[in-house]
Amino acid sequence: MDFLDNIVLPQSAHHMELLRGLLSITLIILIPYLSVLTGSLIFSILYLKKKKTSNNNYNYRFAKELIDLSTFNKSVAFGFGVIPFISAIFAYAQLLDKTSSYLPYYVSVAFVFFLIALLFIYTYKYAFHLKDIFNFVSTEKIQSEADESTEEEFEKYSSAANRIFKKFAGWGLLFLLIADYKLISSIQLSLNPGLWEPNPGFWSVLFSIPALVNFFNFLIVSLALTSIIVLYVYFRPNSIYKRNNDEYLSFVKQFALKSSLLFSLFVPVVIVLNILVLPTVALTNAVFLISLIAIILVLITGNYLYIMMKxxxxxxxxxATYVFILVIALIIFKNEYAFESATKKHFVVLATNYEEYSQKLKAELGGKEKTVSGEEIYKTRCMACHRFETKLVGPPHLKVLPKYEGKEDKLIKFILNPVKVDPAYPSMPNQGLKPNEAKAVADYMLKVYEEKKKK
Ligand code: HEC
Structure with a gap:
């Protein structure tokens, strides 16, 4: 189980911020991709199961086009699925280093299931195309006069292909849903540091209420997003699909409008449920605000859809498509904000660890004691909790520095031995700096303060 430990290197607070950014981008690509893959597979299977209604087998044709939608070529799976998955595993392994959380392993398990699902799904897709060839050959054959034995053999292959590809769709969906579920429950777990250590059992993570609720949310969002994407792909101005015959287009339109309206109406519920299951450490004003904006945008999408239907x-x-995609982005961003506030405390641990690591490294390299740089200490130690302009765990430094103007001694004293000041904040933990380091930071802070004041 420690292959992941080997890829982890202690990171400075700065790198941690970058990693968290990388994780956000990764999830913004991965989750919508998984949603559309899941949604289109579900709809495709449903349409495949429907009986032929008329001579024009629209159900069958739509089932095929649906699966082509999310697998239009192989690099899609690679660029939107495989690579983001690997970077997410890497980012989680780094960010949750020094906790004994199994979360990165859970994401790795999700990844394995995802790969297996891809194999099944792409086989399903190609089986459709194979079947087209069989159909083509059989219509050709009616015209030419083939002998009996080739015809029999042909029938045999054709029906075998048929059976296989229905099965493959089912297996693909099963593995994909497991991958989705594992990933969703891991993201949920990442928001709740209280659950990182001691590790909750495998089963209790698997069946926790928040994980189940979020999985339900994911499915609703997947079906809504897929329906809206179908609308977009077939009916945006100058879509090549518009060349299809009108009867087929109105068949697709009926499905896409109805199901996007139906599922998008559930999305506000999804957003509210999502907040209800967030752990309290992750609840910040930003989270509420983003959720509120997302709900308003969903209502706007619903309104567009309703008007078009009417x-x-x-x-x-x-x-409608653009607004809804914005909603999805906001929902994911909201989780990232939640993750940020959930990991604030842990970042202090990581920053300290980095400090020890780099000192050890310097000692090992036999390097001379570097002159202490206030800026460096500030960035690696203080920025875990402070910024100059904004409030993090601690107050914005530009707000507190006026009272230390011309009183550097007092500031150094506070840094060396922090005392409780403002009841609105927790106490600042002692940073264990040496006096010369504290002086360097104090110099640096006052210098920045003077510079900013001039502007
Ligand atoms: C673990 C989080 C954390 C770290 C790391 C941290 N601080 Fe703080 N800091 C706080 C908190 C919380 C407060 C508010 C304390 C209070 O008001 O009682 C604070 C307050 C302060 C204040 C304001 C004191 C006052 O008089 O209002 C200064 C100055 C300060 N920190 C400097 C530093 C410096 C310099 C570093 C880096 C060497 C640092 N802090 C690292 C959390 C932290």
């Missing part, structure tokens, strides 16, 4: 046109397809 008035029978498709003018607002691009607008």
């Amino acid at each position: 008035e029978g046109h498709l003018k607002y397809v691009p607008a």
